[in-house]
Amino acid sequence: MTTRQSQPGSRSKGRVTLSDVARMSGVSAMTVSRALNEPQRVSEQVRERVEQAIDALGYIPNRAARSLAGNRSHTIAVVIPSVSNAVFNNVIRGIYDVCAPAGYEMLMGNTYYSVQQESSLISKFLTHHPDGMIVTGLDMADSTRRQLEAAAIPLVQIMEVxxxxPLDMSVGISHSDAGAAMARYMLERGYKRIGVLGAQMDYRSQRRIQGFIDVLAEAGLADDKRVLTTAEPSTVRLGGQLLADLLLANPDLDAVFCCNDDLAYGAIYECQRRHIRVPQQLAIAGFNDLEGSACINPSLTSIQTPLYDIGKTAAQMLMRRLAGEVLQQSVVDLGFRLQARDSA
Amino acid sequence: MTTRQSQPGSRSKGRVTLSDVARMSGVSAMTVSRALNEPQRVSEQVRERVEQAIDALGYIPNRAARSLAGNRSHTIAVVIPSVSNAVFNNVIRGIYDVCAPAGYEMLMGNTYYSVQQESSLISKFLTHHPDGMIVTGLDMADSTRRQLEAAAIPLVQIMEVxxxxPLDMSVGISHSDAGAAMARYMLERGYKRIGVLGAQMDYRSQRRIQGFIDVLAEAGLADDKRVLTTAEPSTVRLGGQLLADLLLANPDLDAVFCCNDDLAYGAIYECQRRHIRVPQQLAIAGFNDLEGSACINPSLTSIQTPLYDIGKTAAQMLMRRLAGEVLQQSVVDLGFRLQARDSA
DNA sequence: CGGCACCATGTTAGCGCTAAAATACTATTT
DNA sequence: AAATAGTATTTTAGCGCTAACATGGTGCCG
Incomplete structure (x- = not known):
């Protein structure tokens, strides 16, 4: 049980540095630096000797030193509500697929749907001096807004437009339009007594529901008693519970819009337990079209959002700006698709 | 559309630094540094003046400079297969809840269940010179093992023991014991023709299944034809498909063990579509006991693993080692619990 | 064959911060 | 009042790397 450490928090010594590699390969430190970062700018033979020395010494570059000297961190900070939300996995993949090949690292953090957490996370991230930033949503604390403005780095706000x-740029969809589209679909199908379930009521969920309700109101079918929302995090269990509560107050419902798919799963399970036939007795729709939504019985009608493309586009905009380009379009609406299935 | 950048990749100037704060508050840079990092070591009045100056100037510390000068990154690197796997969310929360209060940042990355990706990710992470590292699983490439040994930082390998x-320390459960426990449970319940479904066959899934099969073999009930595995990523859809394939070759099955809950969901859905009653005609069990497992119909029998505690314990061990402590117990088995429900 | 362009490489200086040593200042003791 | 111990603060020196400039060598033109 050795201590496996060489004096943390003291002047180092003993660690292999660029100069060690330089000495071993018989060139200057600067040349080694170039061999690593702009290999095309050094001769073939030097590159080989440097590579050999790196292997022999087990050299590991020090990013802190690189960032400090280069005044550039090669890092993109990504702020999302929660990695545990399957929705953001696809967004993250999209960002990653652009950032990684471009040599940028991703610094990722969760706000857990809290404005305070978002503020402190962004403050923390700014100490890394990221070259760019991607933040979820258009709403944020004023102090955060000011910090981001002062930081003067390219910023993309994602998920909604x-x-x-936006403070700088944005990519996403209109959540109120998506909610409205779902409402119109349900009206077309002839549903009259339509309920709404919401949880984890972040701004985007609120807008979805608002868009949905506005259309119902136009048709004269809005009813506050049929809307049940909570700030609790969305879970499958909660979906069942909320549906039970909603049916208690409104036994005559013929359709329910759930503001995300997890709630919708719970609602469907609850119907199964109560022997309520979906969609014949009660139609159910979700939002986001997760992987399992096509598989559940009955398959779930949902709104498909271009999650991967949101991430990819956001990252691409950042990359272009980091390359010095000036973008004429700073707001990109990628649209959505209503995925009609058996449940509604 | 301003460029929002002050010459990236050139010598900075213009950015607010410690010395600016020092000048404004009439003390030396070192005192400001202490006011930030060891506030109890400076006088009350100095601390206040420094805080005012920081606010007034909008000073943001530079972590790169801090890491370089302090020879310590205040960062823990965490390597997991996939954030999109709900299993790891709880682990991550456990790590976070320990690291954040202790002033450590988490650097998180996914291997996507690939040894090569793991190798390159760990190499990349080492350039950040993290103070400690948490890696999923005991298996890794030899070159990676050597790199980690050379890095000489505290390391916890999580999920299995x-x-x-372990290379240094480990926290987790025995997956073969857990598989064996599930097999014994099924045998006790009288099932005879037991099938096995596996996907995303990482080492831990393999061990679960091996443990399961070994017990069946002891009872003389093992049959290779009843085991169906694939390297494809686990999805709900895949669970249904695999079950369909398995039933085609073995129409007489009376129980199926799925190596994770997602597959089990898909299997249950498939049974619903085929009007196979679960568990009367076919029992189904999963692994991990995700949130939805208690809600699905029928509720899913699964193995509950102490995910949060694995993360928490791993981080605590790291913190203690970083504080210079020598741990006598470097391998911690946190055990599991068989959660019996309606599906088996 | 001198002059110029162009490339590969080297030199110098410094990024913003903190460890360690040095110094000033304040009690407390003798 | 001098010696001692302790605390608060400053000074010095660099952490490992790269921007910017300097240099030396090569080929190519008139």
Whole structure:
């Protein structure tokens, strides 16, 4: 049980540095640096000797030193509500697929749907001096807004567009339009007594539901008693519970819009337990179209959002800006698709 | 559309630094540094003046400079297969809840269940010179093993224990014991023709299945034809498909063990579509006991693993080692619990 | 064959911070 | 009042790397 450490928090010594590699390969430190970062700018033979020395010494570059000297961190900070939300996995993959090949690292953090957590996370991230940043949503604390403005780095706000102007750039969809589309679909199908379930009521869920309700209101079918929301995190269990509560107050419902698919799964399970036939007795729809939504019985009608493309586009915009380009379109709406299935 | 950048990749100037704060508050840079990192070591009045100056100037510390000067990154690297796997969310929360209060940042990355990806990810992470590292699983490439040994930082290998000695420390459960426990449970319940479904066959899934099969073999009930595995990623859809394939070759099955809950969901859905009653005609069990497993119909029998505690314990061991402590117990088995429900 | 362009490489200086040593200042003791 | 111990603060020196400039060598033109 050795201590496996060489004096943390003291002046190092003993660690292999660029100069060690330089000495071993008989060139200057600067040349080794170039061999690593711009290999095309050094001769073939030097590159080989440097590579051999790196292997022989087990050299590991020090990013802190690189960032400090280069005044550039090669890092993109990504702020999302929660990695445990399957929705963001695809977004993250999209970002990753652009950032990694471009030599950028991703610094990722969760706000857990809290504005305070978002603020402190962004403050923390700014100490890394990221070269760019991707943040979920258009709403944020004023102090955070000011910090981001002061940081003066390219910023993309993702997931939604349209509610207000972004601080810098934005990519997403209109959640109120998506909610409205689902409402119109349900009206077309002839549903009259339509309920709404919401949890984890972040701004985007609120807008989905608002868009949905506005359309119902136009048709004269809105009813506050049929809307049940909670700030609790969305879970499958909660979906069942909320549906039970909603049916207690409104036994005559013929359709329910759930503001995300997890709630919808719970609602479907609850119907199964109560022997309520979906969609014949009660139609159910979700939002996000997760992987399992096509498999559940009955398969779930949902709104498919271009998650991967949101991430990819956001990262691409960042990369272009980091390359010095000036973008004419700073707001990109990628649209959505209503995926009609058996449940509604 | 301003460029929002002050010459990236050139010598900075213009950014607010410690010395700016020092000048404004009339003390030396070192005192400001202490006011930030060891506030109890500076006088009350100095601390206040420094805080005012920081606010006034909008000073943001530079972590790269801190890491370089302090020879310590205040960062823990965490290597997991996939954030999109719900299993790891709880582990991550456990790690976070220990690291954040202790002032450590988490650097998180996915291997996507590939040894090569793991190798390159760990190499990349080592350039950050993390103060400690948490890696999933006991198996890794030899080159990676050597790199980690050379890095000489505290390391915890999580999720499984028992198959081999850890490089440094480990926390987890025995997956073969858990598989065996499930097999014994099924035998007790009188099932005779038991099938096995596996996907995303990482080492831990393999061990679960091996443990399961070994017990069946002891009872003389093992049959290779009843085991169906694939390297494809686990999805709900895949669970249904695999069950369909398995039933085609073995129409007489009376129980199926799925190596994770997602597959089990898909299997249950498939049974619903085929009007196979679970568990009367076919019993189904999963592994991990995800949130939805208690809600699905019928509720899913599964193995509950102490995910949060694995993360928490791993991080605590790391913190203690970083504080210079020598741990006598470097391998911790946190055990599991068979959660019996309606599906088996 | 001198002059110029172009490339590969080297030199110098410094990024923003903190460890360690040095110094000033304040009790407390003798 | 001098010696001692302790605390608060400053000074010095670099952490490992790269931007910017300097240099030396090569080929190519008129």
């Amino acid at each position: 349209g509610t207000s102007a | 028992g198959t081999s000695a």
